[in-house]
Amino acid sequence: MDDACGVFVSVNGRDEGAGTKAEPVKTLSEAIARAAEQRGAVYACAEEFTEVAEVPAGVAVFGGLDCANGWGWIGETAKTVVAPEVEGIALKVIGGEGTARIEDMSARAADARAAGGSSIAVLVDGATAELARCELIAGNGADGAEGEDAPSEMPAQAEPGNAGTNACSDLDTSGAPDETLPGGAQVENACDGSALSIGGEGGAGRVNNGGSGQIGEPGGLGAAGSGEPVAGDWSCAAGGTGQGGDNGPPGEEGLAASGPGTLTSSGYEGVSGGVGGPGKPGQGGGGGGGAKGGAAICAGGMQGAGASGGSGGPGGCGGLPGQGGGAGGASIALASVDGKVTLKDCVLKAGNGGKGGAGGDLQPGGLGGLGGIGGTGMGGSKAACDGGKGGQGGNGGPGGGGLGGPSLAIAYRGETVKQQGQTTLTPGTAGAGGPGGSSNVAENAGADGVRVAEQEFS
Template identity: 80%
Template structure:
């Protein structure tokens, strides 16, 4: 023990060296040097006013910060203590505020303010317990280590979707906690994935009707040699998604033309046109076939993994959105009929009826969005810190359930095929187009990751534990269910429950 000449106090030096320190050198050493008689648990009675700044809920932040005139908030006591490189001394009562400790600060709790500021830390501690959802206590990186004695830090239950409850976060600091209690509340449930619209997309446009035989006489009374089939119809479903109903086959004098296949897809075959000779009917091969149904969108992958730990806290993994359903194929166009000599009124030669076009396919359904991650419950989170616990109790609450994936939208119905044109003078009627295929259902969203429950979460150096330190994790959050019918298939993974968990 040596005298520094600062306020007439004696100082403990960690290595017990016989070294003379000036006031500036002492203050530069930060918490490595603690004045003799300024550690409440090591003396009888109260520490001296010169040891630091005193705080009680009955005080005022405008006060001098002595035992007789304490400040009212931990924030003010810590600010003054950091400026002067001295300690902060707190009554064994509850302070409903979140606290941030700069590097080099020492916070001593467990003091009986009603009885001379003596130490009662083993029986009752100073409690840091912000009422609102917040990180209760954070230690900042910098020069000098942080020391906390006889403080109970209690984080409130998280309320915002996916938010975490963390009692203490060490952001790159060197810290020692002695006889402290770190208690985290419950993590919040993850946000629900947004559902796709519940209304089914509108039914696609029907095909266009074919033209009746002999319907295109010109002013001279001479009919056309060919009548075009019903024009193709399209259904634009957004982006590059497009469904086309096949054009109807043309009606001609000596034979009928075949319709066109619907797009896109492998079915939707077109009806064949009436040949120049031989049997032919719409029932046999002339009617356009219905289009293939669109493929359903893939379900969104469910969330898995551990999540990440940073100076901002914990971030979980959300489920992913599903994929949109594909549009149905357009129906095939109907076949056209042949005409002939003397079929039109007046006994003139004319073209047969043309086929109706296929209906457009329905649009695919929209996907559900992924569910959000559940919030974590972490008693102590250390990010690149060097932390030592001595005779501490760490207790985590429950992790939040992952959010459910959003429900998908069903695909829309395909349009009806257009009717074929009617015959004339004994010629046959042309054939109808096929109905468009139904659009594929959208994919449901994946469920979010369940929140972890961890007594200690760390990235970098493991937390050192001494004495009778106890670690008590809670129950991890369940993974969020998948959307729509995929409740189990793409549910998010359950969170982790562990006394200690290392993060990458």
């Protein structure tokens, strides 16, 4: 083999060297760059190179050479090893004119460390590539990131309803029979600026009858107490007290991650779990009924309005949702993205896929406000009724679990990879899907990754 055949490389060389057998360059990247300019070949010693290698189309890399003994071929027993210390893709073949040929090399990808990172031994990006007697060994994919939890503390309890007014507290000196004491004013709880819960206004106290309170919002429940007689008699126990508001609906759980993920020139990307939905606010309690007044109930024997009802407490705010868990990283020996790849007598081994990340925990909904107290009676008149308590806000939705990382000897998009001779494919173990948030309470765990020799991506 003559010096004019190509560029020679050894870990004991110098990148400033001539690139000959006597004066090889030190790095594969330097040797490949020179060979690309000449559309030539690289001759590499059977040594370990701790760098990422990128081979453009039209360049041939021949490994497995004994540079200590005349650069003879020993590829049957010793390979040229490409084993970068950084995670990701160990060897990448770039598209262009011509065929990239690689012989007697062992590409070994490190275990991924960044959350959701993948380990890929060789990625062919839109290139025509022929690999002979090569080893493609991927490390383990990294576990996916945990979904961010919502705050564990529930939102602050809503403010209580307003109290009603006591009988005779606002007596008109004329003793006019149409005198009215307004009920406790409604109370609003604006949770996030868009979700509103309102406690119903208390019923008015009047001379001849007590007024009904208002219903709580949102929705049509949280019924108000009535100041009108019920079956000939009126009392708070017989329908005058405002009804408590219903609890708010919970937020939807985040979608569980599923599907194969995507394969691009940058590598593999899995599917993350979905974000949960926020809980809805609780319904406001209904206002309490007002009481009837009448003659001679106030000081000096004057008639006056009865006590007015307390307003309902507003509902509590809904809880915030958990975020989705990240996808586990893949372990792929060979990834071909729109490439034309032929393998001859090669060994492909994938490591283990990373586990999917757990979905984030939900935040429980806040407590509703207590109902306002009804006003007190006087001179034998009855007390007005209390407003109802606001409902508790709905819990936020738990985040969905992330997809488990796959373990694939070959992953391809486009043409299938041709296999010749004694090529063997050995996948590792796929990663488990991440559980849904809050101990998978909504059963929205991500799907497990797949373990197969060959996987097609669209």
